[in-house]
Amino acid sequence: MKSFCLGAATVLGLTLAGSALADDVRMLAIEPNVPEGRQYYLDVAKAYEAANPGTKVQFDFLDDTSFKSKLPTLLQSSARPDAFFTWTGGVFAEQAKAGVLKDISAEFTDADRKNYSPSGIQAMSHDGKLYGAPMYAASVVLWYNKALVEKAGVDPKAIKNWEDLLAASKKIQGAGIVPIVMGGKDKWPIALFYGQLAARIAGTDGVAAADKGENEGFNNPAFIQAGEALKQLADLKPFQPGYMDTTQPKAAGLFGDGKGAFYLAGNFLVGAQAQNSASGKGLSDDLDFITFPAVEGGKGDPADTFGGVNGWLVTKDASKPTVDFLKFLTNNKNQTEGGRLKIWLPIGTDAQSGIADPRLRRIAEDLSKAPHHQLYLDQMLGASVGAALNDAAAQIVTGDISPEEAAALVEEAREMR
Amino acid sequence: MTTMTGSRPTLSPAARIARMHKQGKLTALLLFLPPALVLFTLFVIWPIFNAANLSFFKWSGYGAIDNFIGTQNYQRLAKHSxxxxxxxxxxxxxxxxxxxxxxxxxxxxxxxxxxxxxxxxFRLIFFAPYILAEIASGVIWSFIFDGDFGVSGQIAAALGIDPFYILADRQFAFLAIITVVVWKYFGYHMMIFIAALQAVPEDLLEAAEIDGAGRWQKVFYVELPLIMHAIKLSAFFAIVGALQVFDIIIPLTNGGPSNSTHSIVSYLYTYGLAQLNVGYGAAVGVVLFILCMVTAFSYRRLAMGKGGAL
Incomplete structure (x- = not known):
């Protein structure tokens, strides 16, 4: 009898705990890059709670690496959050296939979807089903240091295609200036060049076809050509000394300290080059950008953008208010505020008005006008193929493998995926 | 079945248990064996078998483990440069x-x-690196080797030469890692040797001195033979420890440049866990486990003499 009472009490306790949690929304986020980011989320949660009494919203934060390594186990346990941050791409596809996500297509009406750019909605969909809400985008551009290019007598605005960039690099080098600052230790900054070149040469359709293994996959001539273009650049030895022992954050700081003329990075560089610089100020008004040069004969539209799409995915059996909260979190007002705080480039259709920095505003405008937005290749291809691609790019630059071998390396990883 | 120890008559298992019960051993056995056995099985034996099983599957960490691929993970491993x-x-x-x-x-x-x-x-100074967490040592040394802001950069600037980026250099990066590993662990081995040397009887050294042995003769003919057991033990720890180096590599080079500085464990982490090839990682783990076991057993046989006595 005693044990029965105990058992009954336990069951009752669990039921009560369960029902108390039924209206709560538990969000798992990555630690934001800027201190304002964390407060922003907490403020949004508070505003939602005030508008919806009885619902509690909780944000948990993990750094990138722990987030990625803990997520598989977490999603398959009963302790999974109701929604979690995503970089979309291949890992998202794995999660959708494994059935740990909730199809929310029915809960997002056409009117709801109009609040986001189509590329955002597309990035959060798998097999035509919508699994979450996009929140922001990152877009890669070629940043330059105005003072240094002027000193070297180079007009960055005149750099339209790859050959122009190679010529400019030589000229800058001749003036005794490091042409490009590179965070090679992290590998992906090198892969940004490789991926951008691939997108310019093969076009977004070509990249998507390779991902599916069509036309010889990554052994397709377009990817070999991208490797050759990267090798042309690397052969000029355009990077600062010791670039293979330089992490991306350190490289951003070096660029902010005026140690090189060009830097290929996303919009986040505006903050990073100032924060990580020794002076703490960065280049301020000397910082500007051009879009990544075109490659002659390439199939990619030079107006295509390249970067990330980030947002929130809903887990299966998520609590009821989760989707409603996501709509609130990504509504026009909140996205505009995020843009104003320089936390991100909003992906909402009319949410650009808050962006004060003219450079970021230009990036946002280019992004909204772009015919295609190519996802970072390492995100798109998933963890293992993405890492192989980053490795391949780094080894082309260090001269350890040829462009053909690099393409074969990526294709081999893709076939094993 | 023959008798186990000469004079003792063969007992049926039931009779043996009855005897153990009479001697009070059975209670002790039933009381003390299960907790240890269950814990050992649950946290050591079971994960080993589980990993061995997983190494025959392709699994990304998501969904059911149902994609059996036989020995493909091992074949890939054998080919991977x-x-x-x-x-x-x-x-x-x-x-x-x-x-x-x-x-x-x-x-x-x-x-x-x-x-x-x-x-x-001096002991305290030499032992200090061992007390530091591995990951902290890695981070500290990455600053020392940093040619821009680190100690090596400052030395190069003071000498007026171009800074040298040892961690970015394929030829020397692993040498830097070896330096840090030696720096980190020599104090630990030194402590084992000090303890053994202090246990060498003073009268033996005195006797050698009376017989006219010099400083070096005392070291080679008295002290070293008497602490040989400690040296063998130390060498064993050094080998097994070297097979498991991981935390130092990640902050120093993260396996680079061009994947030239991975240890077996950092390879496992990078290609198995970080890239979500859990089955492949398990295969690397199995290979590492076999290497450690083979080392342990053959070392016992070869270096530690008959019966493995230290």
């Missing part, structure tokens, strides 16, 4: 531990094993 490099690197670490670290530790131990206050201070 980065894995070959990581095996070679682990071997280099073993050799450096045996032929640089242990002689260094032994020399220092011989210099400072006597109990004086100056020696205590």
């Amino acid at each position: 980065v894995f070959h490099q990581s095996l070679w690197n682990s071997l280099k670490l073993i050799l450096a531990s045996l032929f640089i670290q242990i002689p260094l530790a032994l020399t220092l131990a011989l210099l400072i094993y006597k109990k004086t206050s100056a020696n205590t201070a």
